Structures are given as C-alpha cells and as structure tokens.
Amino acid sequence: MSGKLFGDIEYMKGIGSIKGEKYRRLGITTPYELLFHIPRNYLDFSRCVPLSEAVTGENNFLRLTVIKKLPVQSVRKGLAVAKATATDGTDDILLVFYNNIYTFNTLKENHIYYMYGKVTGNLIKKEMNAPVFLSEGDNLIQPVYRLTKGLSLNVIRNDIKRAIEILVNEPSETLPESIRREYNLAPLVWSLENIHFPENSLSADNARYRLAFEELLKLQLGMLMLKSRSKSHTAFKMNKNTDISDFLDSLPFRLTDGQKKATDEITADLCRDVPMNRLLQGDVGSGKTAVASVACYFSAKNGIQSALMAPTEILAVQHYNTLCGFLEPFGINVCLLTGSVTAKNKSAIREKILSGYYDVIVGTHAIIQKDVEYKSLGLVITDEQHRFGVAQRSALAGKGISPHRLVMSATPIPRTLALMIYGDLDISVIRQLPQGRKPIKTYAVTGKMRHRAFNFVRDRLSEGRQAYVVCPMIEDSDSELLAVRSYAENAVKEDLRGFSVEILHGKMSANEKDRVMKKFRDGNTDVLICTTVVEVGVDVPNAVVMVIENAERFGLSQIHQLRGRVGRGQFESSCILITDNLSEECRHRMKIMSSTTDGFKISEEDLKMRGPGDFFGNAQHGLPPVKVADISCDMELMQTAHRCAEEILLADPLLESEDNKCLKNEIVKLFQNGITG
Numbered sequence: 001m002s003g004k005l006f007g008d009i010e011y012m013k014g015i016g017s018i019k020g021e022k023y024r025r026l027g028i029t030t031p032y033e034l035l036f037h038i039p040r041n042y043l044d045f046s047r048c049v050p051l052s053e054a055v056t057g058e059n060n061f062l063r064l065t066v067i068k069k070l071p072v073q074s075v076r077k078g079l080a081v082a083k084a085t086a087t088d089g090t091d092d093i094l095l096v097f098y099n100n101i102y103t104f105n106t107l108k109e110n111h112i113y114y115m116y117g118k119v120t121g122n123l124i125k126k127e128m129n130a131p132v133f134l135s136e137g138d139n140l141i142q143p144v145y146r147l148t149k150g151l152s153l154n155v156i157r158n159d160i161k162r163a164i165e166i167l168v169n170e171p172s173e174t175l176p177e178s179i180r181r182e183y184n185l186a187p188l189v190w191s192l193e194n195i196h197f198p199e200n201s202l203s204a205d206n207a208r209y210r211l212a213f214e215e216l217l218k219l220q221l222g223m224l225m226l227k228s229r230s231k232s233h234t235a236f237k238m239n240k241n242t243d244i245s246d247f248l249d250s251l252p253f254r255l256t257d258g259q260k261k262a263t264d265e266i267t268a269d270l271c272r273d274v275p276m277n278r279l280l281q282g283d284v285g286s287g288k289t290a291v292a293s294v295a296c297y298f299s300a301k302n303g304i305q306s307a308l309m310a311p312t313e314i315l316a317v318q319h320y321n322t323l324c325g326f327l328e329p330f331g332i333n334v335c336l337l338t339g340s341v342t343a344k345n346k347s348a349i350r351e352k353i354l355s356g357y358y359d360v361i362v363g364t365h366a367i368i369q370k371d372v373e374y375k376s377l378g379l380v381i382t383d384e385q386h387r388f389g390v391a392q393r394s395a396l397a398g399k400g401i402s403p404h405r406l407v408m409s410a411t412p413i414p415r416t417l418a419l420m421i422y423g424d425l426d427i428s429v430i431r432q433l434p435q436g437r438k439p440i441k442t443y444a445v446t447g448k449m450r451h452r453a454f455n456f457v458r459d460r461l462s463e464g465r466q467a468y469v470v471c472p473m474i475e476d477s478d479s480e481l482l483a484v485r486s487y488a489e490n491a492v493k494e495d496l497r498g499f500s501v502e503i504l505h506g507k508m509s510a511n512e513k514d515r516v517m518k519k520f521r522d523g524n525t526d527v528l529i530c531t532t533v534v535e536v537g538v539d540v541p542n543a544v545v546m547v548i549e550n551a552e553r554f555g556l557s558q559i560h561q562l563r564g565r566v567g568r569g570q571f572e573s574s575c576i577l578i579t580d581n582l583s584e585e586c587r588h589r590m591k592i593m594s595s596t597t598d599g600f601k602i603s604e605e606d607l608k609m610r611g612p613g614d615f616f617g618n619a620q621h622g623l624p625p626v627k628v629a630d631i632s633c634d635m636e637l638m639q640t641a642h643r644c645a646e647e648i649l650l651a652d653p654l655l656e657s658e659d660n661k662c663l664k665n666e667i668v669k670l671f672q673n674g675i676t677g
Helices: 016-025 031-035 101-106 153-169 177-182 188-196 201-229 245-250 257-270 288-301 313-330 343-355 390-397 415-421 447-462 484-493 510-521 556-563 584-595 599-610 612-616 635-651 658-671
Strands: 041-044 059-069 073-076 079-087 092-098 112-121 126-129 132-135 141-144 277-282 305-309 334-337 360-363 377-382 404-409 426-430 441-445 466-470 501-504 527-530 543-548 574-578
Touching (some): 031 153, 079 101, 092 101, 141 153, 177 635, 201 635, 201 658, 245 288, 257 277, 257 288, 257 404, 288 305, 313 360, 313 510, 441 584, 447 466, 556 584, 574 584
Parallel strands (some): 277 404, 277 426, 305 377, 334 360, 441 574, 501 527, 543 574
Antiparallel strands (some): 041 141, 059 079, 073 079, 112 126
C-alpha cells in the first residue's frame, strides 16, 4: 500500500503540524485513517423546498439566488454581522452570518446556491442564520462528520478529498477478489469515495455495505482466530469423575435449572484436552458467583488453583467473602489480593500463592501484576467482563499454561450480538432467578410527582432501609440534567432532610469510591446519591429503593443494571424512574421498564431502539471500535460476515495465503496486542 497513505497525517498536503495535532485528537494519525473517518450523516441538498413551504423554526433545504450583499456591520467589539438578501424567485429571505466574514465573502451576487439551515421569522419576513451552502454544480449529497475544536466541516471535507486523491493514484484493496464476487461487494477505492461523496443515496448504501461487511468480517476473523488459538492442549485436564455432590449439598440453596446446566457445561469443559473459553451470562442476581464457586471447588479437588478477578476492590471483597463461606469448610484456602493490601502482607500472600497453599485467589488487577506467580493456575475467572478488555483477560490467562477461562457478565445480551462481542467464547446462559427472589416494582413518574416519590423513599428510610438516587451528571452545566453534587446539597435540606447522604461518582479515586461504598454497605449511610458508577456494585441487601432522575438519558439495559442494585435481600424493593420527557418513544421505553424485569427481553428492546453504542458504552467491551456497521440494524450482515470468516479460516486457518495477506495485516493492526501474527 502507498507510503503516503500511511505516513504521518501532518505531512499530507494542506495539513501541517498544528492541524495534524487536531486530527490526532480525533484519533486520526494517517491519511488512511482519515479515509475511515466515516460520515455520521449526510445533508441531501436535492431535497430543496420553496420558501413558501419552509417550516419555520426547523432546518430546511432551499435553492436561492443571492440578490444583494449588505455592508458588514460591527455591532460591538468582537461581534461582526454580515447579511445578504436572497430569493427563490418568488419569495425573499435574509441570510445572516455572525463572526464568519470569510464564509460570507465567498458568496457572490446573482449566483445560485443550495442552502441548509433553520428558518425563522414569519410569513412576511424570513431569516436563515449561518446557513451551510453549496454552489450550483457541487455534489448535492454532502457528508457530516464528527468534529473537534479547530476543524470545521469544510476543512475535513477538503482534507478527505485530498486523501482520496492519494488513494486513487495508488489504489489498494484489502478483500480478495473471490470474496468480493461471492458477496457482491464494491471495490475499496470506489467504496471510500462514495461513502464520503456519494452521487446518490444508492451509491452511499452500496459503499456502506461494502465497508460494514469488511469491518465485521475483520472483527469476526480476529475473534475466531483468538478462539482457535485458545484450543491448544491444556496442562490442566481434570478428572470427569470428580465428585462434587457434597459441595452442592452444602450450599444454603438449591441451584436453579439454569445454574445446573451452566455447571454441567463448565465441568465438562474442565475435563477436556483443550482449555475452556466460556462466557457465563446471567441477569442481575441470577447466581453466577455460585456457579463460579462450583468451578473453583471442582478445580481444587483436582489440585489446581483458580483465580477470580473483579473490576473493583469492594466487589473483589464481596466475592472473597462469598467464596470463603462456600469453600473453606472443605479445607480449600482462599486469599484476597488487592491494591490496598500492605506490602508486607502482599509479599506473604504471593509466597503462599507460589507454594500452592492458596487454592483460590480473588482480587483486582493486582492478581495479574508481574510479581504474582502461581504454582498451578488452571482456571481463571473474570467478573463483570465488560469492564475488562481482551488484553486484560489474556494477561490473567497468561499466568498459567493454557488455563481454562471463564468470564462472567450480568449484562443480558441477545444471542446474535453476543456472537459479535464474545466471538472468541462459548456461551452459557442463566435465565432464571433463584427461588424466593422478589421482583422489583418499577414506577415511571414525571417531575411533578418527585416530592411524592421521595415521601415514599422517606417512609422506607424511616423503617431502617436504605436507598440509591442516580443522576446522569457530576457537575452542573447549562443543561437541565440533575448533577450529583448540587442534587445532594439540595436533598439534605429538603426531601432527605434528617437522613445521612453520601455521593459517589466516577471522578473520585478508587480508594474514595471504596470508602463511600463500604460505608453504605455497612449501613452507615442512608442514601447514596451517585452516577452510573454504581451500576457494577456490591450487594447491599438493606437497600430497597432506587430513584433514577432523568431516566430518559439512560439505555434500557443500563436502567435494568441499575435497578438490580436493589431487591437483593428479603425486603420488597422498588425502582422509581423520573422523567419529564413525554415523547412517544420515551413513554414506550418507560412502559417496557415498568412491565418486565426480564433482562433479555429488555436488552432486545434496547438494542432495537438505541443501538450498541448506548448498550455497551464507548468501551465496546475491550474490542476494536465499530465505525461503519450499525450492529442494531446489521444483524443479518453480521451473520453473513461470520459465515464468511468461518469459510476463510477453514481453508486458511492462519491467513497465510497471498490472497489473505492484506486481511491478516488489517486484523493484526485492528487487534494490536490481541493477535500477533
């Protein structure tokens, strides 16, 4: 491929060091990466309407002739206003530009332009402020990009045109011709030209299809190669006749059918020649830790160590206490290793881990540090998998010799999407909740009922119970969204007067978060006012009410995760969703949350309505980001790409053929440390 395409972005014509730094803020370091700065939308100037049909107060497309440019006025220091009169041949409109004289000067009198912007005014006098415009003869479908300070839409468009020129002069292709023919895919050069500057909507669709297919194909190839690499022989094949009946009988509850099935699948995997590589997926409170404890017991009976990594110290402590209660009566030694353990104690724990004294090691990232060595680590478990990337769970697995791997997630995911996110894993699903678990009653109300809702909260607090209040922001801003700090200050004076309140948010240090959460767990705080940082939290059986402010700002699955923080004890629990958004979509979403507690049903609805960005957040579960494909709409395409990936790897498992070399290079770059050659 062209050296110019993969050179530093600042050396591309028209860029330079200053603009190059701005592009780096967008994650763009080369002209090739600039080509994959995919438009988030398009402005279709072919949809022009007459001025008489323009909707006041909304954006409109207009075809106008500039009649007269008026002298630029300096209203006050630092504010220059430029105006021009334009007509569509029947009606006139005033074009207004604030502090944008350069753009205004490009307009010429008696020339025709296609314009886009918000029309204000009335039937007699209309205005359009800061319109986006094209000259007659320009491509009528124009891309809209994600911007950053100092890079305008026109600047990015012009730079992408120059990057396309480089690509056209030295064309390249990543997909073998046989795949393009079989799946009716356009060439790469044409696709990149037409994803940015399509001749029509059909061209844009065909370009997006080709690029989305390639993106999903590379992702599936990478995940399948990871899965294949994990199928090497393990040093920890266990005895299938290992008796665990005494352990199951000792548990203070009976396993649900879902837990039994997951346990059978996991223990069967542990007895195979190849390492287990399995996802244990279950709704909030479905009993995944109990299943993990069975796996740890099974391993210990075979003389093999297990390690469980949690994303936070307080969650690690919770797992440690649970596993101690289950396992230590059987002489299985469990230790806790976190960042807050003193250096002296860490040293002693590390020695006992290396000697094999500890059978089960529970902790945070501390258990994957270089100075932690294991005697016979054969089972590694990561909890709340979506908080760890592929590289982190690989680092834990690297502590053993091809150990068995189990990852747990409380985010219910539709099967097809799980194929995308966890393509390198087999999947076990627990759909049932343990017997006796009371359903959480959910209510959606407007802000007018806030005081009534908090009267309900006060009643529960007066009974000795505890509550969460979730807000979508940390600091106040121009937005009407409620902020944690000011919300807490007002609450202690009004609705929560007389009760102890603490705040918890993502900008706090790990130690401070743990201190606040421990205080709440121990019952020393009545109400925890927090952001979604509490989504992955510890069990607080005494917490029975969850209030979520600005509920319209959260995805359904996220609300479900938050709601799962209550209802973890013997008391009846409630979740109150407060929103003043009365749109039909919001009403539908609140109705879903109020009518079901089935996380899998909710996740399917959430995916349909909001797509995977809100479903998972920006982290994408540690996987490379998806730029072109829309997972919520491209399920069929993803399945097609998955089949294609399987066919390719069946014929060429290591992508060593000449046809697949470009694909392999792309996958290595995409996964970086995840796959190496």
